Amino acid sequence: MKSIPRRALLGGAALALAPLARPALIGPALAQPRWPARPVQMLCPWAAGGGTDAVLRIIAILLEKDLGQPFNVVNRTGGSGVVGHAAIANAQPDGYTLGIITAEICMLHWQGLTEVTYRNYTPLGLMNNDPPGIQVNNSAPYRDVKALADAIKASRPGQLKASGTGQGGIWHLALAGWLGAMGLKADHVRWVPSNGAAPAMQDLAAGGLDFTTCSVPEARAMLDAGRARSLAVMAPERLSAFPDIPTLKEAMGVDYQTGAWRGIAGPSNLPAEVKAAMDPALGRVFNSQEYKDFLNARGFGLVYADAAGFARHLEAADKSLGEAMKAAGLAKV
Amino acid sequence: MNDMLEAFRLVAAADVVLAILASAIYGLVVGSLPGLSATMATALLVPVTFYLSPIAAVATIITASAMAIFSGDIPGCLLRIPGTPASAAYTDEAYAMTRRGQAEVALGAGLWFSAIGGIVGTLSLVLMAPLLAEMALSFSTYEYFWLAFLGLMCATLVARSSPVKAIASMLLGLLIACIGMENPAGTPRFTFGVTNLLGGIEPIPALVGVFAVSEVMRAMVTPEPPKLPRRKFGSILAGQWALTKKYQWPMWRGNIIGIIIGVLPGAGADMAAWVSYAMSKKFSKEPEKVGTGHPEGLVEAGASNNASLASGWVPALLFGIPGDTITAIAIGVLYMKGLNPGPTLFTERASSMYALYLIFIIANIIMIPLGIVMIRLASLVLRAPRSAVMPAIILLCAVGSYATGANLFSVVMVAAFGVLGFVMERNGYPVAALVLGIIMGSMVEQNFITSLIKSDGDVLPFIERPVSAVLAALTFGALLWPVGAWLLGRVQAGRLRAAAAPR
Numbered sequence: 001m002k003s004i005p006r007r008a009l010l011g012g013a014a015l016a017l018a019p020l021a022r023p024a025l026i027g028p029a030l031a032q033p034r035w036p037a038r039p040v041q042m043l044c045p046w047a048a049g050g051g052t053d054a055v056l057r058i059i060a061i062l063l064e065k066d067l068g069q070p071f072n073v074v075n076r077t078g079g080s081g082v083v084g085h086a087a088i089a090n091a092q093p094d095g096y097t098l099g100i101i102t103a104e105i106c107m108l109h110w111q112g113l114t115e116v117t118y119r120n121y122t123p124l125g126l127m128n129n130d131p132p133g134i135q136v137n138n139s140a141p142y143r144d145v146k147a148l149a150d151a152i153k154a155s156r157p158g159q160l161k162a163s164g165t166g167q168g169g170i171w172h173l174a175l176a177g178w179l180g181a182m183g184l185k186a187d188h189v190r191w192v193p194s195n196g197a198a199p200a201m202q203d204l205a206a207g208g209l210d211f212t213t214c215s216v217p218e219a220r221a222m223l224d225a226g227r228a229r230s231l232a233v234m235a236p237e238r239l240s241a242f243p244d245i246p247t248l249k250e251a252m253g254v255d256y257q258t259g260a261w262r263g264i265a266g267p268s269n270l271p272a273e274v275k276a277a278m279d280p281a282l283g284r285v286f287n288s289q290e291y292k293d294f295l296n297a298r299g300f301g302l303v304y305a306d307a308a309g310f311a312r313h314l315e316a317a318d319k320s321l322g323e324a325m326k327a328a329g330l331a332k333v
Numbered sequence: 334m335n336d337m338l339e340a341f342r343l344v345a346a347a348d349v350v351l352a353i354l355a356s357a358i359y360g361l362v363v364g365s366l367p368g369l370s371a372t373m374a375t376a377l378l379v380p381v382t383f384y385l386s387p388i389a390a391v392a393t394i395i396t397a398s399a400m401a402i403f404s405g406d407i408p409g410c411l412l413r414i415p416g417t418p419a420s421a422a423y424t425d426e427a428y429a430m431t432r433r434g435q436a437e438v439a440l441g442a443g444l445w446f447s448a449i450g451g452i453v454g455t456l457s458l459v460l461m462a463p464l465l466a467e468m469a470l471s472f473s474t475y476e477y478f479w480l481a482f483l484g485l486m487c488a489t490l491v492a493r494s495s496p497v498k499a500i501a502s503m504l505l506g507l508l509i510a511c512i513g514m515e516n517p518a519g520t521p522r523f524t525f526g527v528t529n530l531l532g533g534i535e536p537i538p539a540l541v542g543v544f545a546v547s548e549v550m551r552a553m554v555t556p557e558p559p560k561l562p563r564r565k566f567g568s569i570l571a572g573q574w575a576l577t578k579k580y581q582w583p584m585w586r587g588n589i590i591g592i593i594i595g596v597l598p599g600a601g602a603d604m605a606a607w608v609s610y611a612m613s614k615k616f617s618k619e620p621e622k623v624g625t626g627h628p629e630g631l632v633e634a635g636a637s638n639n640a641s642l643a644s645g646w647v648p649a650l651l652f653g654i655p656g657d658t659i660t661a662i663a664i665g666v667l668y669m670k671g672l673n674p675g676p677t678l679f680t681e682r683a684s685s686m687y688a689l690y691l692i693f694i695i696a697n698i699i700m701i702p703l704g705i706v707m708i709r710l711a712s713l714v715l716r717a718p719r720s721a722v723m724p725a726i727i728l729l730c731a732v733g734s735y736a737t738g739a740n741l742f743s744v745v746m747v748a749a750f751g752v753l754g755f756v757m758e759r760n761g762y763p764v765a766a767l768v769l770g771i772i773m774g775s776m777v778e779q780n781f782i783t784s785l786i787k788s789d790g791d792v793l794p795f796i797e798r799p800v801s802a803v804l805a806a807l808t809f810g811a812l813l814w815p816v817g818a819w820l821l822g823r824v825q826a827g828r829l830r831a832a833a834a835p836r
Contacts, residue, residue: 047738049376049662054669057380073380077738079531080514086528113514113521113531161787167519192786193517195779198654198661202598205652208473208787221653224675227470298668330519 035095035274036069043091043099045084048075051300055128055262056100058294062285067277080104082114089120091267095274098124098266103170103259106318110325111168112332118318122270123310125282128295129261129303131235132164132174133216133245135228137204140211145231145251148211149182152189163192163200164214168330170260171197171213173321174234176328178213178248181256186328204228215260216242217299234258241299258320261303263310279307340687344695349389353692356393357400357699361707364401367414367545367726369733370537371401371602372658379662387670388688394666395689396696398659399451402602402642403700406443406635407711410436414545414726418536419602419638421544421768422487422610429626436712437569438576442631444704445573446584450636451697453588454595454643459690462679465596465644466651472597474787475795478780479804480597484604484773486811488766490611495761496815502762506770507777509534515775517782529742536772538734538743542750543757543764545730549723550755557719569705580632583613587633588640595641598648601657602638603772609637643693650674650686 042060046052053075060071076084081104091097101121109117134145142148152160164171172193176186189210194200197214204212205227212219212228216239222228232251233239249255264282266274285291286304295302305313325331343349356378363374375398382390405416410427430439457465472480488503489496513533514521524530577584587609594605613633614623623630645656646663653674655661667674672685679686714722734743754764788794796805 047376048373049379049665051665054379054665058383061383074739075737076740077532078740078742079528082528082531083738083740083742114528158789163783166515167517169519190786192783193519193779194783199598202470202648202652202654203473206470206473221651221674224673224677225652226676227652294669297671298665 035271035277036067038096039070039072040095041097042071042073043084043088043097044073044075045077045081045088045099045102045104046075047077051298052100052102052262054298055295055300058291059100059127059264059282059285062288062291063281066281066284080108080113082108082116086114086116088265089116089267093122093267093269093271095266095271098264098278100127100262101265102262103317103321106314106321107168107170107173107325110322110331110333118314120268121265121314122268122275122307123314124264124266124275124278124307125286126261126263126303126305126310126313127282127286128263128300129259130215130217130301131233131239131257131259132171132213133219133230133233134178135201135204135212135214135216135219135223135230136210137207138227138229140229142231145246145248148231149252149254152179153182153184155188157185157188158190160189160210161192161208162189162211162213163194163203163209164197164212165194165200166196167191167193168325168328169193170258170321171215173324173328173330174258175213177258177320177324178234178254178256180324180327181254186324201228215301216245217301220299235301239301241296241301258317258324259301259303261313261317263305263313265310275307282306336683337687339684340691343388343684343688344392344691346386346388348386349392349692352385352389352393353396353695353699356397357696357703360397360400361404361703363397364404364416365407365707365711366729366733367408367412367416367541369729369736370417371398371405371419372662373537373733373737374398374401375659375662379666382666382669387672388685388692390666390670391663391672391689392692392696394659394663395692398663399447399639399642399693399696400700400703402638403444403447403704404707406447407440407708410439410443411711411714412722412726413548415540417603418540418768418772419606421540421603421765422606423630423634424544425765426610426624426627426630429624430628430631431715433626435626436715437708438572438628439626439631440708440712441569441571441573442576442628443635444701444708445570445577446587446632446635447639448697448700448704449577449584450588450591450639451643451700452694453636454592454640455690455693455697457592457640458643458647458693462647462651465592465647468593469596469598469648469654470652471800473798473801474780474784475798475801476804477597478777478784478795479801479808480594481773481776481780483804483808483811484607485769485777486808487607487611488763488769490614498762499766502757502764502766503770506767506772507774508770509539509767510771510774510778517779517786529740533775534746534771535743536768537737538746539750539771540768541730541734542747543754543767545726546747546751547754547758547764549727550751551758552719552723569708570701576628576632580629583616583629583633584636586612586616587636591637591640592644594637595644595656596647598654598656601645602641603657605641606634606638607769610634639697646689650678650689651676 044053044056057073060073063071076087085105088099108114172191179188197218200212201222203209230245232248234248234257363369378393405420409415409420409424413428415421415424427439489499512523514531515533590609591605610630613630645660648654649660731744734747796802
């Protein structure tokens with residue numbers, strides 16, 4: 001090690017890599033516009049090993065195949081997602097720093113925790129959406145969601161308890177929105193904050209809660225184990241992975257839908273050529289068999305919208321989440 | 334039987350064997366670097382598992398995490414810098430042994446009893462998974478509150494300094510755990526408008542700071558300690574059988590406590606190591622030796638944290654509930670590879686299940702030869718001049734803490750905790766108690782508040798339910814015992830004085 005000059009070593013490494021890199025550089029470079037001419041950094045506001053990280057990594061792998069440049073995932077964590085989301089919004093708008101944004105970006109600013117809103121991004125594509133389900137303990141008396149809704153209406157405020165995530169988290173807002181759609185106050189059912197969906201499902205099975213409003217995939221293991229039942233999903237249509245669970249509209253005629261979604265975005269004022277290249281590329285990624293297999297295996301919901309559709313989705317989500325937060329008394333601004 | 338043969342075939346596949354070997358070496362290296370935890374070692378493996386077959390993917394996670402938990406003991410023992418929070422409980426003890434020239438006994442004990450703990454934990458997974466899972470499901474937030482509270486009390490038991498200073502350190506840890514918005518109210522606390530503080534203080538940067546950075550600072554202000562007498566590094570496993578026989582009872586106690594704590598979601602290996610070390614100190618036949626380089630605590634806590642690692646998979650495999658951060662990542666990989674957690678995994682895919690068991694056993698067996706090599710290599714650090722080792726440690730701390738979140742703030746955090754740890758140690762406040770407070774603080778608060786919300790403010794359920802009543806009694810017993818003992822001592826002393834007084 002000591003006898004080899006460092007430069008020679010690096011040169012050797014570059015030589016060894018060159019044949020690998022060349023076809024990737026030249027092949028698509030002829031067919032494609034100038035972007036991407038070098039590796040693209042993809043920021044993930046959440047930690048490595050989690051669901052958002054996994055989705056972004058599979059997208060990055062498929063984008064690299066499609067656009068011929070490496071897409072490197074960097075986990076920029078901290079501040080409950082604020083740090084990473086802000087880093088994407090504040091990145092140089094040259095198309096070489098993009099990232100994944102999640103439903104929290106339409107929630108954090110209502111709580112006054114960040115200045116960044118969905119308007120600070122150039123939306124490129126909605127890649128996944130997990131709607132909340134309504135899960136009860138298997139031995140609970142409620143046969144369907146209508147029975148549960150009747151029990152909620154008949155209960156005194158705060159008597160029934162529900163959980164699924166922390167205070168002010170997306171599943172808490174799902175509960176508040178559902179209660180609002182039934183004409184009840186947002187805190188008619190008391191929210192028990194938990195450290196995520198898994199502890200909430202455990203407490204549901206242990207008999208400590210009346211129901212949970214986490215997503216169905218998060219409840220899947222308990223459903224499979226026969227410890228819990230899912231009564232409905234708050235989605236426009238049934239989930240492909242769980243065709244037996246009715247939608248809220250089918251089961252009780254209340255049309256309320258929300259979800260924890262994930263999409264690819266860049267900072268605002270992204271060059272037009274970046275948008276023109278990424279928009280169809282993300283569509284091809286979404287329609288690839290690899291992406292579908294990956295999301296189906298994890299139980300994640302396959303929902304797609306192109307750049308324009310994602311922009312409309314962001315606007316609608318920001319409004320509806322803001323309303324739910326105001327109703328639940330969580331909004332500060 | 335067919336399933337068993339099929340399992341052997343699955344594990345003997347070339348890619349699985351290769352995956353086990355490679356991830357074993359990877360786990361050993363990452364776990365032994367200060368600042369890089371077992372959780373991080375596992376998280377970084379996830380993108381690699383995309384390309385592996387299902388069994389090979391799970392094998393990498395199991396093997397790497399088991400290795401990383403053991404090798405976290407190595408820097409703790411040699412340099413007084415624990416590699417993982419689980420090792421922090423007994424770092425002082427192991428380092429004291431190194432200073433007495435018994436590094437190989439201490440590291441050997443870590444290796445040998447980690448392997449035993451891992452295998453016993455696996456057997457509990459094989460034989461009692463459904464039973465253990467039922468137990469885990471019977472724990473509600475009331476029970477978790479008492480459990481976390483008991484964990485906190487280990488601070489006073491583990492510390493060598495005065496109990497008052499240990500409690501003060503632990504309370505400071507609790508205060509630090511209050512920072513951020515990851516609390517039951519979802520409201521930012523003590524963030525002073527700093528966005529980076531919203532997520533709270535992670536235990537890992539705190540751990541790296543108070544142990545590693547403060548150790549480097551101490552090295553800078555104190556003269557080089559007398560060189561350890563140069564001698565051949567003795568056999569690593571030679572004395573272990575004698576230790577196994579001598580400390581059989583603590584070892585089994587460690588295994589059992591590890592299994593029980595591991596199976597409870599959210600508690601995990603960190604808590605198992607703390608509780609076991611405290612137990613061994615409390616029940617030791619030679620309590621005066623504990624803390625001065627006595628292997629008994631290492632035996633019990635080393636067995637305990639690896640036993641908990643295996644039993645932590647029970648709720649993960651049966652209900653998809655993660656026992657700790659490592660199994661949380663593993664569950665994602667299981668789903669991705671079509672090995673969906675649930676009872677059907679044990680019936681319909683029994684061969685895959687047996688293959689997982691086999692991998693657990695294999696990982697714990699190859700830990701011994703690979704661990705010996707790793708210890709031999711690492712022991713070179715003892716001979717290297719301090720001026721070469723310390724800068725390398727600082728570099729590792731900075732790189733490691735940056736790597737987890739690509740966020741410079743965690744590097745600043747590590748530095749700040751380094752200063753805090755240095756000042757605390759100088760004044761006799763144990764830093765281990767601070768780390769314990771940070772780890773357990775949110776668990777105590779979360780379970781206390783949620784319990785109160787669920788009971789509409791009623792405190793009766795805390796002592797009404799059978800398991801919570803037992804845990805509450807234990808807690809109050811441990812809390813009041815020193816006071817009672819002190820009072821009893823006074824009364825007896827008074828009587829003696831009265832008897833001795835001339836009539």
